[in-house]
Amino acid sequence: MLMLLRKKNEFNCKSVLFLVALELFIGAYALIGPPKFYTYEDYQIGDYVQYANNVSDTLDIAESATDRIVNPDISLNANYPLILRRGALSSFTAALQDDTQSYAKRWGYSKYFLWLLDSGGTVFTNSILHVTEAVNINELDSNLFTLEKKEGDYNLYSTNYNLPFGFCIDDSFSKLDMTNVDWITYHNRFYKAMTGDIMKKDVKLYNMILPPFMLFFFVPTLWIVSALGNFIIDSIVLLIISIFIYKKFTWQLYKKSIIPVFLFGFLSDFLGVLYLMAISIGSGAEYYEGNDIGKQILSGIYLATNHSCYDSVYGVLFIVSGILFSSIFIFAFNYRVSFNNKGLSKKQKIIASLTMAIITAPYTFLLPKELFYP
Numbered sequence: 001m002l003m004l005l006r007k008k009n010e011f012n013c014k015s016v017l018f019l020v021a022l023e024l025f026i027g028a029y030a031l032i033g034p035p036k037f038y039t040y041e042d043y044q045i046g047d048y049v050q051y052a053n054n055v056s057d058t059l060d061i062a063e064s065a066t067d068r069i070v071n072p073d074i075s076l077n078a079n080y081p082l083i084l085r086r087g088a089l090s091s092f093t094a095a096l097q098d099d100t101q102s103y104a105k106r107w108g109y110s111k112y113f114l115w116l117l118d119s120g121g122t123v124f125t126n127s128i129l130h131v132t133e134a135v136n137i138n139e140l141d142s143n144l145f146t147l148e149k150k151e152g153d154y155n156l157y158s159t160n161y162n163l164p165f166g167f168c169i170d171d172s173f174s175k176l177d178m179t180n181v182d183w184i185t186y187h188n189r190f191y192k193a194m195t196g197d198i199m200k201k202d203v204k205l206y207n208m209i210l211p212p213f214m215l216f217f218f219v220p221t222l223w224i225v226s227a228l229g230n231f232i233i234d235s236i237v238l239l240i241i242s243i244f245i246y247k248k249f250t251w252q253l254y255k256k257s258i259i260p261v262f263l264f265g266f267l268s269d270f271l272g273v274l275y276l277m278a279i280s281i282g283s284g285a286e287y288y289e290g291n292d293i294g295k296q297i298l299s300g301i302y303l304a305t306n307h308s309c310y311d312s313v314y315g316v317l318f319i320v321s322g323i324l325f326s327s328i329f330i331f332a333f334n335y336r337v338s339f340n341n342k343g344l345s346k347k348q349k350i351i352a353s354l355t356m357a358i359i360t361a362p363y364t365f366l367l368p369k370e371l372f373y374p
Contacts, residue, residue, distance in 0.1 A: 048077030055135060056084050058151035066165045067132040070118040075137040075154070078115050089118040089129060108183050124187060127163040134159065169194050177292070234262045237359050241352045245344075257338050261356065264333035269362045272326030276319070276365075280305040309366065319365050331357035 055061065055076065061069070063085040071080060071090060081088035089104060092115050101111040107125040110117040118131075123144055134145055134157040145157035173193045178186055235254075238261060242253055280301055300314025309315035335353040344352060 048080070049083055052076055052080045052083035054152075055080075055154050059135065059149050059154060059156040061086065061133070061135065061156065066130065068126075068129050069133045069135060070121070070126065070131050071135050072119050072140065073136050073138045074110075074117055074119050076135070078117060089116060091116050106178075106183050106186050108187070122187065123159075123161050124191060126159060127161055128190075130162060130165050132159055132162055133157060177295070230265060231258075231262055233360060234258065234265055234356075237356055240359075241355055245348055245352050245355070253342055256342055260338040261334060264338060265330060265356075265360055268326045268329035268333060271329050272322045272362055272365070275325045276305070276322040279318070316366075323361050323363065323365055327357040327361040330360060 061084055065087055068087045068089065069081070069084065070088065078090050078092035081090055089109060094114055096114055096116055101116050104116055105111050107121055107128075109120045109125070133148075134140060136155055136157065137153050139155070140147075140157050144160055146160060147155055148158050149156040170193070176189055176193050178189065181189070235258060238254060238258055283298060283301060296312070297314045300309075300312035300316075301318050303309070303311040304315030304318045309319040331353045334356050335349055338356075339349045339352050
């Protein structure tokens with residue numbers, strides 16, 4: 001346009017370059033703004049080396065490649081570990097990987113641009129990273145740290161809680177789903193996985209919430225109590241059936257029915273337990289973290305089998321399905337055998353068998369294991 005205004009047809013390279021440079025300057029100024037000149041504290045420039053050296057000398061901080069140290073109040077430059085020759089999370093380098101910063105942030109530590117700082121975090125995360133000491137100007141919580149030495153402005157603390165440099169964990173730890181979770185949930189899942197809080201592999205059969213006959217199978221002295229309790233319940237239900245369904249009570253009906261009702265009830269409960277165990281073992285159920293519906297179902301089965309069905313809604317549904325499974329067999333056995341040829345009509349047999357299935361279903365499957373194993 002300038003060349004057209006000047007009515008010159010030839011291409012003027014200098015004019016074009018000048019206009020491009022002017023446009024770049026105006027655009028940069030408009031979009032980014034004027035240059036910003038930051039002011040730095042002494043410890044953020046070259047003097048930080050001297051600061052860190054003074055701290056190391058006055059506090060007698062020992063060098064170590066395994067025992068980490070932290071500076072929670074960031075009173076030293078981010079690269080202070082290089083001066084102290086001490087393992088630490090803090091660093092400020094262009095070689096720092098982005099995923100390292102993201103991983104540290106999940107632990108609750110601070111990051112800014114290329115800075116990775118060991119401020120933040122928790123007692124648990126410090127323990128995981130084998131932090132044994134802290135250097136700080138501000139006073140730290142005496143419940144978490146013990147003051148070892150004070151020189152000038154700086155204090156040297158030892159940590160009250162720490163873990164070994166290396167330790168073993170369960171292999172199920174690798175199956176943790178840590179995607180899209182906040183840092184608090186991240187901590188909790190990590191802790192539970194490490195401690196085996198809800199991921200124990202040493203599955204014992206008696207940890208399952210079983211009906212009384214299975215519990216007493218492992219305690220033979222209680223067999224009589226179990227049998228007596230079930231016999232009394234079956235007798236009461238049979239009495240109800242005789243009075244309200246058969247419309248009269250006869251010893252003949254009771255004597256002919258009580259033994260098959262009692263034995264088939266035990267057998268149905270046993271089949272229910274086999275059903276639960278078959279699904280638990282056949283599905284390879286283990287504990288998983290995450291929002292995937294399939295993993296939640298498997299986790300529910302695992303918790304119901306080895307801990308408590310009330311730890312998961314899917315655990316409750318799993319146990320209820322076992323109760324329904326047993327109830328179906330109670331109904332079928334009573335309808336086909338126990339109440340067959342006992343003078344009952346077809347309708348009466350259906351009602352009597354259904355009543356027995358509903359009332360004598362193995363609801364003990366739902367009892368918390370703490371009632372049996374305090």
